[in-house]
Amino acid sequence: GAVVSQHPSRVICKSGTSVKIECRSLDFQATTMFWYRQFPKKSLMLMATSNEGSKATYEQGVEKDKFLINHASLTLSTLTVTSAHPEDSSFYICSARDFRTQGAHQPQHFGDGTRLSIL
Amino acid sequence: AQSVTQLDSQVPVFEEAPVELRCNYSSSVSVYLFWYVQYPNQGLQLLLKYLSGSTLVKGINGFEAEFNKSQTSFHLRKPSVHISDTAEYFCAVTPRGNTGFQKLVFGTGTRLLVSP
Numbered sequence: 308g309a310v311v312s313q314h315p316s317r318v319i320c321k322s323g324t325s326v327k328i329e330c331r332s333l334d335f336q337a338t339t340m341f342w343y344r345q346f347p348k349k350s351l352m353l354m355a356t357s358n359e360g361s362k363a364t365y366e367q368g369v370e371k372d373k374f375l376i377n378h379a380s381l382t383l384s385t386l387t388v389t390s391a392h393p394e395d396s397s398f399y400i401c402s403a404r405d406f407r408t409q410g411a412h413q414p415q416h417f418g419d420g421t422r423l424s425i426l
Numbered sequence: 427a428q429s430v431t432q433l434d435s436q437v438p439v440f441e442e443a444p445v446e447l448r449c450n451y452s453s454s455v456s457v458y459l460f461w462y463v464q465y466p467n468q469g470l471q472l473l474l475k476y477l478s479g480s481t482l483v484k485g486i487n488g489f490e491a492e493f494n495k496s497q498t499s500f501h502l503r504k505p506s507v508h509i510s511d512t513a514e515y516f517c518a519v520t521p522r523g524n525t526g527f528q529k530l531v532f533g534t535g536t537r538l539l540v541s542p
Contacts, residue, residue, distance in 0.1 A: 349534060349535075350532045350535055351532045353530070398467075400469050402470075414475065417469030417471070418469045419467070419468045420467065
């Protein structure tokens, strides 16, 4: 089946540092990947849609300069949290769709998430 | 715009008992409906989806869901749960469409707690 690998699974770092999270589609190509943020006991909030070879589309209220997204290839998207602060601590999840599939009914394949803790 | 309501934040149940997790949605257009499961510190796994046709949809791990258009509901059920079903369950919808990406709108999730 379609596998999405997310790395790292957990990261702890000091306030002010930048953190990069990778999302890879292992056995399919993804022109579109998505980045979600999940707060404790809350639902997933779509942050942005990552499009291969073009700029990401950010949801309202998400700072694009804070959360940098790069989708340089059909199998890799990265999310960089710049100058991270404790309020950025959260669980970040990526997902991807196989580019060969068309239609809104096609499921997204999710990574296992990254637990980000900023001290 | 779409919204999804999962009224039960947590559902405790004993092993081998039946369970129903409720999901109601609101949308001005027709939607596709999904149920996802999330185990601790993991991403989401698709349980089942409703696209069209029979309103009773069967998914993985013995789960099923029934689409009720008049009540705008898509409740998830399992006749006999196992300890391993303990997880967070998310209902989601997306507008119908043939092309392009459509946003998934998630409910707030229901934590299923199965005890011996």
